[in-house]
Amino acid sequence: MPYISNTDRDRREMLAQIGVENFDELIQAIPAKFRVKDGLHMGKALSEMEITEKIKSQTCKNLCAQTANSFLGAGVYDHFIPAAVDAIVSRPEFYSAYTPYQAEVSQGTLQYIYEYQTMICELTGMDIANASMYDGASAIAEAILMAVRSNKRQKALLPATLNPEYLRVIKAYTEGVGVELISIPAKDGLSDLDALQKSLDDSVSSVVIQSPNFYGNIEDAQAISELVHHQQNCLLIACVDPISLAILNAPSEYKADIVVGEGQALGNSMYMGGPLFGFFATLLPMSRQMPGRIVGGTVDKEGKRAYALTLQTREQHIRRAKATSNICSNQSLCTLAATVYMSLMGKEGLREVALQSTQKAHYLAAELGKIKGISLKYPQAAFFKEFVINTPIPAQTIITRMAPRNIYPGVAIGEDELMLAVTERKRKREIDDFVKQMQEVCHA
Amino acid sequence: MPKTIFEHSSEGRRGVRLPTREIDTPLQDLIPAQYHRKHPARLPEVSEMDVMRHYIKLSHCNYFIEKGMYPLGSCTMKYNPKIHETLVHNSCFANLHPYQPESTLQGALELLYELQEDLAEISGMAKVSLQPAAGAQGEFTGIKIISAYHKAKGNLHKTKVIIPDSAHGTNPATCKLVGYDVVELKSNSAGRCDIARLRDLVDENTAGFMLTNPNTLGLFETQIEEIAEIMHSVDALLYLDGANLNALLGIVQPGKIGFDIMHFNLHKTFSTPHGGGGPGAGPVGVVEKLVPYLPVPIISKEQDNYLLDYAHEATSIGKVHTFYGNFAVLVRAYIYIKMLGAEGLRRISENAIINANYLKTLLRNTYHIQHQEYCMHEFVADGSKQKKEHGVNTMDIAKRLLDKGFHAPTVYFPLIIPEAMMIEPTETENLESLNAFAQAMKEIAQEAKENPELLHEAPLSTPVRRVDDARAVKELDPIFKIK
Numbered sequence: 001m002p003y004i005s006n007t008d009r010d011r012r013e014m015l016a017q018i019g020v021e022n023f024d025e026l027i028q029a030i031p032a033k034f035r036v037k038d039g040l041h042m043g044k045a046l047s048e049m050e051i052t053e054k055i056k057s058q059t060c061k062n063l064c065a066q067t068a069n070s071f072l073g074a075g076v077y078d079h080f081i082p083a084a085v086d087a088i089v090s091r092p093e094f095y096s097a098y099t100p101y102q103a104e105v106s107q108g109t110l111q112y113i114y115e116y117q118t119m120i121c122e123l124t125g126m127d128i129a130n131a132s133m134y135d136g137a138s139a140i141a142e143a144i145l146m147a148v149r150s151n152k153r154q155k156a157l158l159p160a161t162l163n164p165e166y167l168r169v170i171k172a173y174t175e176g177v178g179v180e181l182i183s184i185p186a187k188d189g190l191s192d193l194d195a196l197q198k199s200l201d202d203s204v205s206s207v208v209i210q211s212p213n214f215y216g217n218i219e220d221a222q223a224i225s226e227l228v229h230h231q232q233n234c235l236l237i238a239c240v241d242p243i244s245l246a247i248l249n250a251p252s253e254y255k256a257d258i259v260v261g262e263g264q265a266l267g268n269s270m271y272m273g274g275p276l277f278g279f280f281a282t283l284l285p286m287s288r289q290m291p292g293r294i295v296g297g298t299v300d301k302e303g304k305r306a307y308a309l310t311l312q313t314r315e316q317h318i319r320r321a322k323a324t325s326n327i328c329s330n331q332s333l334c335t336l337a338a339t340v341y342m343s344l345m346g347k348e349g350l351r352e353v354a355l356q357s358t359q360k361a362h363y364l365a366a367e368l369g370k371i372k373g374i375s376l377k378y379p380q381a382a383f384f385k386e387f388v389i390n391t392p393i394p395a396q397t398i399i400t401r402m403a404p405r406n407i408y409p410g411v412a413i414g415e416d417e418l419m420l421a422v423t424e425r426k427r428k429r430e431i432d433d434f435v436k437q438m439q440e441v442c443h444a
Numbered sequence: 445m446p447k448t449i450f451e452h453s454s455e456g457r458r459g460v461r462l463p464t465r466e467i468d469t470p471l472q473d474l475i476p477a478q479y480h481r482k483h484p485a486r487l488p489e490v491s492e493m494d495v496m497r498h499y500i501k502l503s504h505c506n507y508f509i510e511k512g513m514y515p516l517g518s519c520t521m522k523y524n525p526k527i528h529e530t531l532v533h534n535s536c537f538a539n540l541h542p543y544q545p546e547s548t549l550q551g552a553l554e555l556l557y558e559l560q561e562d563l564a565e566i567s568g569m570a571k572v573s574l575q576p577a578a579g580a581q582g583e584f585t586g587i588k589i590i591s592a593y594h595k596a597k598g599n600l601h602k603t604k605v606i607i608p609d610s611a612h613g614t615n616p617a618t619c620k621l622v623g624y625d626v627v628e629l630k631s632n633s634a635g636r637c638d639i640a641r642l643r644d645l646v647d648e649n650t651a652g653f654m655l656t657n658p659n660t661l662g663l664f665e666t667q668i669e670e671i672a673e674i675m676h677s678v679d680a681l682l683y684l685d686g687a688n689l690n691a692l693l694g695i696v697q698p699g700k701i702g703f704d705i706m707h708f709n710l711h712k713t714f715s716t717p718h719g720g721g722g723p724g725a726g727p728v729g730v731v732e733k734l735v736p737y738l739p740v741p742i743i744s745k746e747q748d749n750y751l752l753d754y755a756h757e758a759t760s761i762g763k764v765h766t767f768y769g770n771f772a773v774l775v776r777a778y779i780y781i782k783m784l785g786a787e788g789l790r791r792i793s794e795n796a797i798i799n800a801n802y803l804k805t806l807l808r809n810t811y812h813i814q815h816q817e818y819c820m821h822e823f824v825a826d827g828s829k830q831k832k833e834h835g836v837n838t839m840d841i842a843k844r845l846l847d848k849g850f851h852a853p854t855v856y857f858p859l860i861i862p863e864a865m866m867i868e869p870t871e872t873e874n875l876e877s878l879n880a881f882a883q884a885m886k887e888i889a890q891e892a893k894e895n896p897e898l899l900h901e902a903p904l905s906t907p908v909r910r911v912d913d914a915r916a917v918k919e920l921d922p923i924f925k926i927k
Contacts, residue, residue: 002525002783002784002788003522003523003525003715003784003792003871003872004791004792004795004871004872005872005874006795006798006799006874006875010874010875011795011798013875014798014799014801014802014875015798017802017805017806018798018801018802018805018818019805020818023794023797023798025818026797026798026801026818027664027695027797027818027820028818029663029664029666029817029818029820030664030666030695030696031666031668031669034668034669034696034700034701035695035696036694036695036696036697036790039694039786039787039790040565040566040694040697040786040789040790041565041786042562042565042566042781042785042786042789043782043785044785045782045783045784045785045787045788046782046783046785047783048527048783051527051531051779051782051783052527052531054782055531055535055555055775055779056535057551058551058552058554058555059535059536059537059551060551061550061551061554062536062537062540062544062548062549062550062551062552063544063548064536064537064538064539064540065539065540065541065544066536066539067536067539068544068548070541070544072541072543072544074543075542075766075767076541076542076543076767078539078541080462082459082460082492084459084460084492084495084496086533087496088495088496088499088500088503090529090533091500091503092508092509092510092524092717093503093504093506093508093511094503094506094508094719094720095508095524095529095717095719095720096508096509096510096524096717096718097506097507097508097509097718097719097720098507098514098516098519098521098718098720098721098851099718099720099721100720100721102507102842102846102851102852103908103911103913104843104846104903104906104907104908104909104910104911105505105506105507105846105851105903105906105907106505106506106507106720107445107502107505107506107907107908108502108503108504108505108506109506109720109721111445111446111448111502111505112499112502114448114922114923114924115448115449115450115924117922117923118448118450118923118924118926119485119487121922121923122485122486122487122926123485123487127922127923128920128922128923129922129923131721132722134577134578134581134723134765135577135765135766136766137763137765137766138577138581138764138765145621163766165763165766165767166766168762168763169762169763169764169765169766171762172588172761172762172763172764173584173621173764175623176588176591176621176622176623176624177620177621177623178623218475218479222478245481245485246481246484246485247471247475247480247481248475248479248480248481249479249480249481249482250481250482250483250485253481253482262766269538269539269772270538270539270540270541270542271537271538271540271771271772272537272540272541272542272549272552272767272768272771273541273542273765273766273767273768273771274577274723274765274767274768274769274770274771274772274773275577275722275723275770275771275772275773276766276767277723284920287920287922293721294922295922296916296917296920296921296922297916297921297922297924298911298912298913298915298916298919298921299911299912299915300908300909300910300911300912301901301909301910301911301912302909304445304908304909305445306445306908306911306912307445307911307916308911308912308913308916309913309916310913310916310917310920310922311917311920315613316580316612316613316614316616316617317612317613317614317857318613319613319617320613320616320617321616321617321619321620321626322620323613323617323620325617325621326580326583326584326614326617326618326620326621327578327580327581328578328579328580328613328614329578329579329580329711329718329721329722329723329724330578330721330722330723331577331719331722331723332719332720332721332722332723333717333719333720333721333722333723334722334723336720339449340495340499342487342488343449343459343487343488343490343495343498344459344460344490344492344495345459345460345487346453346457346458346459346487346488346489346490347484347485347486347487347488347489348458348489349458349459349460349461349462350485350487351484352462353462355465355471356462356465356467358471358474358475359465359467359468359469359474360466360467362469362474363467363469382474382475382476382479383475384475399545400545403545403547403548408541408543408544408545408548411543424462427463427466428466428467
């Protein structure tokens with residue numbers, strides 16, 4: 001039997017030591033009629049060789065985004081991951097360790113989380129970050145709930161330019177505690193500032209912005225922030241792409257109060273959208289309202305530097321119904337990948353990733369613009385690595401026609417609207433080839 | 445502890461280089477200057493070798509499964525088969541994008557579909573959603589489903605959920621998040637739900653009952669039939685917290701004994717690694733009448749085609765994850781289940797139960813154990829005797845275990861047992877390691893008698909000595925101050 005080393009002889013010896021004749025005596029407490037009678041109905045057990053074959057055959061039925069020429073984004077991105085990331089994350093010392101509650105034998109995990117928190121605060125300009133949320137979506141939801149706890153108001157304003165999948169998760173998370181979600185309409189691919197101003201009053205708990213937003217456009221966060229902070233105690237929640245922060249304003253520069261986002265782009269593979277991880281950072285005065293685990297520096301009995309989970313009285317295992325969140329397991333190993341990634345990339349490398357992504361995305365946009373019938377949907381907005389085009393034929397038709405050519409041309413977000421993402425990974429020749437194919441497909 | 449990665453930083457050093465820019469338009473020509481970052485983020489400037497040495501050094505400060513036994517109650521720290529990691533890392537699963545055409549995701553969707561089916565069979569539930577990213581998010585999904593069910597029936601008066609006092613903290617925290625009032629049910633002297641009290645608590649306003657079975661004392665809730673009957677008589681739903689499912693594989697199908705909803709912890713029962721705190725996965729299974737409320741999408745099969753199915757969107761609770769959950773974690777659980785099959789799964793639970801009872805037998809004369817009957821996959825001993833007689837508490841015992849090469853049990857939980865030590869050896873520990881653990885526990889009891897000071901001082905041989913976590917709160921230091 002795999003993974004059980006005790007033999008039948010061991011088993012007999014143990015049952016004898018316990019003082020029973022057979023296993024069934026141990027489960028007397030389970031009423032007989034509730035026990036499974038003739039076994040579970042499942043396929044036969046596979047050996048390691050057989051499961052390897054099975055997974056290989058399943059793998060062959062997919063066409064992965066790196067074999068294809070892919071321009072898919074919309075929340076998950078194919079950035080380059082250096083080999084050393086996997087070399088660290090694949091160490092059982094990290095992946096088979098438990099949550100670092102026993103600090104004395106978990107210093108490795110605790111210290112990398114501390115370093116991760118520091119890096120997130122460097123990128124965002126915030127004072128304190130937690131050890132992670134499940135994904136960007138639940139991180140925004142938790143930020144809205146934290147704002148509600150902080151200022152005791154029940155209204156949150158959400159932009160129409162927010163990732164629609166995030167919106168669905170936010171609805172599920174905030175509905176039960178009676179948060180009123182109000183949508184701020186978009187104008188030319190950006191939040192409509194006039195509409196925002198009209199919706200703002202002293203009953204608003206928080207305003208969310210996503211920048212770059214769902215369409216890839218960079219919001220005027222400075223102007224939004226001024227409107228938001230004109231209302232006393234109203235909080236600005238910024239959802240940002242961490243890679244973009246190497247070249248775009250740190251949210252602290254426009255005075256965001258809570259900064260969250262999807263962290264997958266930092267050294268984590270796409271894996272069909274999971275695991276992802278959400279980062280969550282804020283300012284010190286709100287530290288006791290934060291959700292999730294936080295690591296703090298301290299000393300051991302001999303005064304030596306050490307780390308421990310801290311501010312635990314916020315958490316469910318201590319506070320139960322009064323906890324700031326129900327989160328327990330988070331996405332720790334994904335943050336280790338992010339920490340190693342950010343270390344390898346460093347100050348200059350991350351900037352290079354962001355810059356090359358921007359350069360290539362803008363190059364693609366310009367080249368596509370030369371094709372008859374294709375134009376940027378939001379020509380007035382500045383964009384980072386993702387953008388929307390108007391298409392001369394239905395976007396879905398483009399996707400269907402591109403499939404046999406092993407090209408994923410982007411995400412259809414409207415009948416004649418296609419959204420494309422470009423990272424530093426995309427080579428110029430792939431972009432040029434794609435543009436050529438677009439010409440053919442749109443004007444066949 | 446070692447220096448932080450930031451202290452290794454030296455200006456100009458690089459860990460990785462990208463290809464030369466193929467397009468080199470200056471940033472100011474692409475994005476207006478007002479959006480440019482003013483001061484660069486001070487990420488470390490280090491070489492690849494610096495990074496490797498630093499994180500390998502940190503890894504040496506960790507305890508982990510391959511190093512030794514992890515008897516953490518309700519955490520199910522079993523061995524993680526290496527084939528899981530190999531197949532997940534070396535397949536093209538890593539590079540699948542969630543928005544690829546379904547026709548290019550058929551292998552991945554087939555795998556997810558089969559996992560849904562297998563978990564449904566294991567749990568006796570009608571349908572399973574794989575979306576929740578962790579146990580607590582599974583709970584959240586399950587309680588949202590309870591809420592959606594009652595709302596659909598127009599039963600808006602159902603405002604409370606009952607939870608036993610032995611429950612995990614996530615249970616009450618989850619109910620609160622969904623908007624329910626939490627009512628606590630006291631356990632009886634046999635360590636089970638007190639049925640008479642339960643009858644008093646249940647009324648028309650009861651929306652559901654969250655039960656862990658076996659409970660956190662490691663005892664099967666024998667009166668489950670009566671409990672289900674009480675709940676269903678007021679149209680309340682019975683929720684199973686699946687944290688302790690490792691005791692039930694192939695022995696009990698929760699969906700067939702009165703439970704309406706349950707979540708699984710794949711990182712516990714199905715041996716996907718704990719990852720130092722995550723990612724896990726918390727799928728949710730439901731009985732037939734609750735299927736319409738499951739998150740969207742679920743994976744369906746039409747002829748030979750697998751699809752992301754949003755058909756029940758109008759009644760669904762919506763989404764709890766941006767995409768389809770922690771896919772890479774789900775793949776590991778799938779491999780585990782396929783390699784065990786029906787018989788193997790049952791053997792897992794049998795051995796988990798035998799190991800726990802064996803260890804309990806070895807320790808019962810040394811430590812106080814409140815509930816002496818046979819346990820399921822875990823049991824609760826406590827340090828009350830050592831505290832009373834020698835002034836040594838459970839924390840001291842736990843820390844001393846670290847010196848002896850073991851991880852500590854779950855301590856001070858469940859809350860209803862003073863000085864609790866909740867011990868779950870799991871099925872992957874063999875006879876010798878169980879004996880060695882029992883031996884260590886007995887030595888500690890002896891040390892408590894002869895040299896209690898030693899235990900107050902423990903641990904002595906770990907990478908750091910006892911950590912001052914009060915100071916971590918008082919002098920909050922959540923980030924390194926970069927110079």
